[in-house]
Amino acid sequence: MTYTQNREQRTMPLSKLSFDELNRPEYEEYFSKVRVSDEEKQKRVEAALQIEEAALLGFSTVQYDYQINKMISWLSLQKALHESFRKVAKQYVDDDFMENHVRNTALNIALTTYQNLQNNYSEDSYWLSDDRAVNIAKTESSVILDRTEYAEAKRKGYRYKRWDTVMDGKERETHGEVNGQIVLIDEPFEVGGCLMMHPCDDSMGAGADEVANCRCSSTYLK
Numbered sequence: 001m002t003y004t005q006n007r008e009q010r011t012m013p014l015s016k017l018s019f020d021e022l023n024r025p026e027y028e029e030y031f032s033k034v035r036v037s038d039e040e041k042q043k044r045v046e047a048a049l050q051i052e053e054a055a056l057l058g059f060s061t062v063q064y065d066y067q068i069n070k071m072i073s074w075l076s077l078q079k080a081l082h083e084s085f086r087k088v089a090k091q092y093v094d095d096d097f098m099e100n101h102v103r104n105t106a107l108n109i110a111l112t113t114y115q116n117l118q119n120n121y122s123e124d125s126y127w128l129s130d131d132r133a134v135n136i137a138k139t140e141s142s143v144i145l146d147r148t149e150y151a152e153a154k155r156k157g158y159r160y161k162r163w164d165t166v167m168d169g170k171e172r173e174t175h176g177e178v179n180g181q182i183v184l185i186d187e188p189f190e191v192g193g194c195l196m197m198h199p200c201d202d203s204m205g206a207g208a209d210e211v212a213n214c215r216c217s218s219t220y221l222k
């Protein structure tokens with residue numbers, strides 16, 4: 001196998017990236033009901049497209065590893081995801097929360113991928129698919145923008161925040177319960193027994209069950 005062929009195979013999933021725009025309507029639909037300005041919605045869409053691309057890049061390293069070594073390395077996937085997620089997040093917010101979050105997210109995704117594929121590798125697996133990249137992108141772009149809005153509100157001296165849930169029947173029961181609640185900006189919300197400074201905040205113990213695909217947002221008040 002020549003180097004050129006390897007390179008092509010390594011970048012094979014990247015050819016999908018030129019079709020990224022195809023997923024734009026999916027993100028526009030997903031974020032359409034989020035109770036933020038149109039400008040904020042657009043930021044979520046843009047971040048989601050970048051995260052999707054970063055996730056696909058990571059998955060391509062797994063395919064490459066498997067083609068070469070007939071095994072996959074969670075470590076190289078973790079490194080690739082960490083580096084690329086960090087690059088996206090840093091354009092929006094650069095704080096300890098985000099540093100920790102991208103590190104943990106890259107590790108979780110890498111370990112889940114490894115656990116599901118180590119004895120059962122398939123290139124067509126969900127674990128390497130665009131569907132998974134889109135799911136990751138929906139959640140991670142929300143984390144990035146929820147955190148960005150929180151950091152900006154702090155900087156601008158806002159004193160209160162309100163939890164806003166999209167009440168369309170698809171919301172989590174625990175997020176429906178906290179809808180409309182107003183607390184001091186430095187106090188956490190109590191959401192289903194977890195403490196969260198803002199939607200998609202996993203820094204105080206909230207797990208994926210309170211974060212994944214969450215379309216809640218915060219409104220900051222003087």
Ligand SMILES: [Zn+2]
Binds near residue numbers: 165175215216
């Ligand atoms: Zn929610």
